[in-house]
Each structure stands twice: as structure tokens, then as C-alpha cells.
Amino acid sequence: MTELILEAEGLTKRFGGFTALKDVSVGFERNCLTAIIGPNGAGKSTFFNVISGAFPPTSGRMRFEGRDITGLKQHEFARMGIAKSFQITNIFPHLSALENVRVAVQAMHSRFDLWRPRENLTGLIDQAHALLALVGLGGHGPRLARDMAHGEQRALEIAMALACEPRLLLLDEPTAGMSPEETKGMMELIQRLAGERTVVLVEHKMKLVMGICQRLIVLHHGELLAQGTPDDIRANDEVRRVYLGQGK
Numbered sequence: 001m002t003e004l005i006l007e008a009e010g011l012t013k014r015f016g017g018f019t020a021l022k023d024v025s026v027g028f029e030r031n032c033l034t035a036i037i038g039p040n041g042a043g044k045s046t047f048f049n050v051i052s053g054a055f056p057p058t059s060g061r062m063r064f065e066g067r068d069i070t071g072l073k074q075h076e077f078a079r080m081g082i083a084k085s086f087q088i089t090n091i092f093p094h095l096s097a098l099e100n101v102r103v104a105v106q107a108m109h110s111r112f113d114l115w116r117p118r119e120n121l122t123g124l125i126d127q128a129h130a131l132l133a134l135v136g137l138g139g140h141g142p143r144l145a146r147d148m149a150h151g152e153q154r155a156l157e158i159a160m161a162l163a164c165e166p167r168l169l170l171l172d173e174p175t176a177g178m179s180p181e182e183t184k185g186m187m188e189l190i191q192r193l194a195g196e197r198t199v200v201l202v203e204h205k206m207k208l209v210m211g212i213c214q215r216l217i218v219l220h221h222g223e224l225l226a227q228g229t230p231d232d233i234r235a236n237d238e239v240r241r242v243y244l245g246q247g248k
């Protein structure tokens with residue numbers, strides 16, 4: 001039987017009188033690359049924000065590795081092993097790539113203080129180097145983040161998200177604003193990362209994720225329209241209907 005790392009049960013999110021997410025129940029399998037897809041305004045970002053702890057659901061529950069995490073604070077999500085990378089770049093532009101990741105690693109070491117022995121600082125720097133290498137930025141450590149290309153900045157941000165050694169990595173539109181070349185590089189990075197941990201990503205371009213994901217969750221008008229393997233989704237008439245004419 002497949003093990004669920006994250007379970008959403010009846011998630012609903014209202015903004016004033018508007019319901020952006022309606023009673024969504026879905027399970028995410030451990031060590032599986034899952035994409036949340038759907039047309040514009042389907043509720044993908046809202047769902048992402050709820051499952052990543054950015055804001056609580058209006059109703060419904062979430063469980064991570066069997067533990068109820070509904071309403072926990074953002075930093076508690078990170079501590080438990082859930083990391084996320086946003087649509088908006090989250091880096092410090094005036095710091096080097098290495099410093100950006102080092103700060104993220106340092107933030108995860110709660111008892112770190114400036115008077116710790118030098119070996120510990122060296123340890124943090126080693127971890128930061130390893131994370132940069134993991135996302136394909138080995139050797140780019142000294143470059144200022146602001147001088148990096150958009151695709152490189154997104155990879156850097158993912159390296160920062162990986163600093164808490166997450167068992168679940170959540171990515172919101174990781175290829176947004178990227179060139180075709182950068183998109184290809186990002187898709188390869190995601191596949192590599194998914195070999196070692198559970199990855200869930202939000203994407204509105206269905207074609208892009210069909211080839212790399214093991215499971216897809218389709219939202220439409222804030223509701224769960226379909227879920228299954230890429231083949232299941234390709235064969236689903238309702239999904240074809242909502243995507244028809246969108247060319248995605």
C-alpha cells in the first residue's frame with residue numbers, strides 16, 4: 001500500500017464572500033512527484049498557500065506524516081520537514097549566492113550564535129556549498145544574487161528552501177517567467193530533487209508536467225476535478241474540456 005506523506009481533508013478557503021477552494025480532499029504519496037494543475041483562477045495558488053502553511057484553511061484539516069498540522073505557524077512547518085519555494089523570488093540580491101544559502105542554513109540551526117567556534121561556521125559554509133552543487137550552482141557561490149539570471153535565482157531559492165532538509169518540498173510555479181532553456185533546466189532539477197524526497201509543484205502549463213510527474217491533481221473553480229497518473233488525466237474528458245482551447 002502506498003504511504004501518504006500529506007493528507008488534505010475537506011479543505012475550504014474563503015476570501016470574504018468568495019470561496020477560492022471548496023472542500024478539497026486529496027492525499028500526496030511519499031517519494032512521488034505530484035503536480036497540481038488547473039486553468040487560470042482554478043485555486044492552485046490558494047491550495048498551495050494552505051498546504052504550505054502560508055495561511056490557514058477556513059475549514060478542513062491537514063495531516064503531515066499522520067500528525068495534524070492544521071493552523072500551525074510557518075516556521076513549524078519548516079521544522080517538521082516541509083519547505084516551500086515561492087513564485088516571487090525570495091533571495092537577498094546584495095549577498096552572494098553562497099551567503100544566501102548560508103543564511104538559510106544558519107536560520108535552521110536554532111542554537112547558532114556568533115561566538116561558536118570557527119569549525120561550526122565552516123560546517124555551515126560546507127552545507128551551503130553542497131546545496132548549491134545540488135541545484136546545479138556549484139562554482140557560482142561568489143556571484144552576487146542580483147547578477148544571476150532569473151533561472152539561476154530560482155535554483156538559488158530552491159537551494160535555500162532545501163536548507164531545512166525537507167522531506168516534502170513544495171514549489172509554486174517554478175518555471176514562471178523562464179525562457180525555454182531555463183524551463184528545461186528547472187524541469188531536470190525538479191526530477192533530480194524528486195529522486196530523493198517528495199516534491200509537489202503547482203503549474204498551470206499541463207504539457208510541461210505531464211512528462212515528469214507521477215501523479216496529477218486537477219483543480220477547477222476551486223474544486224477537485226480529477227486526480228491520477230498522467231495517462232489517467234490525459235484520458236479524462238472533463239479535464240480535456242476545461243483545458244480545451246487554452247493550448248496548455
Ligand SMILES: Nc1ncnc2c1ncn2[C@@H]1O[C@H](COP(=O)(O)OP(=O)(O)OP(=O)(O)O)[C@@H](O)[C@H]1O
Nearest residue numbers: 015018020038039040041042043044045046047204
Ligand atoms: N487574497 C485573495 N482575496 C480574494 N480573492 C482571492 C485571493 N486570492 C485568490 N483569490 C481568488 O481566488 C481564485 C483562485 O485564485 P488562485 O490564485 O488560487 O488561482 P490559480 O489557479 O493559482 O490561478 P493562476 O493560474 O491564474 O495563478 C481567483 O478567482 C482569485 O481572484
